[in-house]
Amino acid sequence: MNAKEIRKLFPILNQEVNGHPxxxxxxxxTSQKPLAVIEAVKHYYEWDNxxxxxxxxxxxxxxTDAYEGARExxxxxxxxxxxxxxxxxxxxxxxxxLVASSYARSVCRxxxxxxxxLMEHHSNLIPWQQVAKATxxxxxxxxxxxDGIITLADAENTITDRTKVVAVAYVSNVMGVVHPVKELAAIAHRHGAVMVVDGAQSTPHMKVDVQDLDCDFYALSGHKMCAPTGIGALYGKKELLEKMEPIEFGxxxxxxxxxYDSSWKELPWKFEGGTPIIAGAVGLGAAIDxxxxxxxxNIHEHEEKLSAYAMNVLPVMEGLTIYGPASGKRPGLVTFNLEDVHPHDLATFLDAEGIAVRAGHHCCQPLMRWLKASSTARASFYLYNTEEDIDRLAESLRRTKEYFSDAIG
Structure with missing residues (x-):
């Protein structure tokens, strides 16, 4: 099944925005949702709620069968x-x-x-700031x-016997960098530390094997991988989870x-207080299917081809700065700025032509300062995108440049 055929399985993509496809x-x-996921959630509410x-x-x-089946x-x-x-x-x-509050606060001194x-999303930075302040x-x-990559030599020089936690995104949501988390986990373990992986941008786009990575914790979001919003998962090694205390009670x-006292259920339920996100889990299971x-x-290969195509088409444009490594394979995103055009203005112009991109600091303000940019624009691709989409982006960027050049001139 090619990308054009896959696109037809996503109802939201069959529309015009501002008069353009x-x-x-x-x-x-956030990814769009295929009809199979929408129907699975609808069926749950209509028949199994x-x-x-x-x-x-x-x-x-x-x-219960549907919820626990999704966990499986x-x-x-x-x-x-x-x-x-x-x-x-x-x-x-x-x-x-959860990892920061339950695990890290109990082991850090x-x-x-x-x-x-420096390139972590705020969700993999602020929790660790708070642990450091508290402990x-x-x-x-x-x-x-x-070029925005990290080296294993620098990791070796940074991680020491005093390190308790190493927390890194598998894939950067700005730079398009795939971090060597398996090798980082090995370094962390040699020093007695645990390896925490932010898998928000990796799980939708590549095959993940937590046993092969030997990470201790791995976090993911369903809404970035065709599932509903509000559902995600934490993988943790059983021996670590068993020692951790829940942080929500009820x-x-x-x-x-x-x-005057209570005891907790066994794993995994001791960390799932209250009525769980049942419909979301059903949708996540359908998305995985x-x-x-x-x-x-196939998804990973398709996105790498799209990124390679974008890296061939976009850099020829004068005044366009692309962030991240210029060589090597990258996942499905390209982050850029157009000279003399604010990213928000750029995104507004593109939206007028039916093209949806992200503009802002992407919840990575320390990285933006390192890049010497207040914000950037980002085009990110998935299994339903095509080379024609990138051509539309390139053509619209040229018109944007011409429009603002004329306005400035």
Whole structure:
């Protein structure tokens, strides 16, 4: 199935925006949803809607089967060892905050270290800032090379025996860099630290094997991989999760409640207090089925071809600056600025021609300062995009440049 055929499976893409056929180039912010996912959520609400785990009636049993079936699909998708290692969350941000609040605050002390990079999304930066403030640990950054990559030599020099946590995005949401997380995990483990992976931008686009990576925690968001908003997951090694305390308390996650003390359920439910995101989990399971039917390797190859095509077409434009490595394969995104045009103005002009891109600091303000840019524009591709979409982007960028050149002149 090619991208044009896949595109037809996404109802939202079959529309015009401002009189032009929609070109959606903002999948790094959120992906669109195929009909299979929409129908799965609709079916749940029409036929199976009930709370899980608690009821013995038929609807409750079907809802529980669907919810726990989705957990099994996430486990298989990530190649985790068992379903106890999969915690449903609201998304990557919630998952990373769970690790920071429950694990890191319990192991970090004054003088310990938490190591991240300058290009982390705020959701993989601010939680570690808060842990450092609360515990007295030091937040350290692996330095970036001129093209925005990190080297293993710099990682070796940054990670020490005082390091307790290394937390890095598998794929940068701005620079288009794929970090060597497997090698970083090996370095972290040699020093007795755990490896936390922000998988928000990797999970939708490539095959992920948490056992092969040997990461200790891995966070993902469903809405970036064709699933509904508000659902995500945290993978954690069982031996670590068992030692961690929950950070949300109430129904569903308890075993026994007395007047002055309570005990928790076993994994994974001790971290899922309250009524869970059942419909979201059903949608996530359907999204995994959809992606696996197409093939993660096929998706990854398609996006690399699109990025290579974009890197051939866009840099020829005078005044266009592209951020990130100029050579090598990159995932499906290109971040850029057009000389003398603010990214927000650029995005507004593109939107007038039916092209959706992201403009702003992309929740990476420290990285923007390193780039000496207040904000950038970003075009991100997914399985439903084509080379024709990139051609439309290039043509519109040329018209944007001409328009603002005439206005300035």
């Amino acid at each position: 929609l070109v959606y180039l903002d999948s790094a912010a 009930a709370n899980v785990h608690r009821g013995v009636h038929t609807l409750g049993s079907r809802a 699909k996430v486990k298989r998708f990530l190649n985790a060892r068992n379903t106890e290692e999969i915690i449903f969350t609201r998304g990557t941000t919630t998952a990373l905050n 004054e003088g310990d270290e938490i190591v991240i990079t 007295g640990a030091t937040l350290k950054y692996i330095p970036l090379q001129q 129904g569903e996650m308890i075993d026994f409640v007395d007047l 959809f992606l696996e039917d197409i093939g993660m390797d």
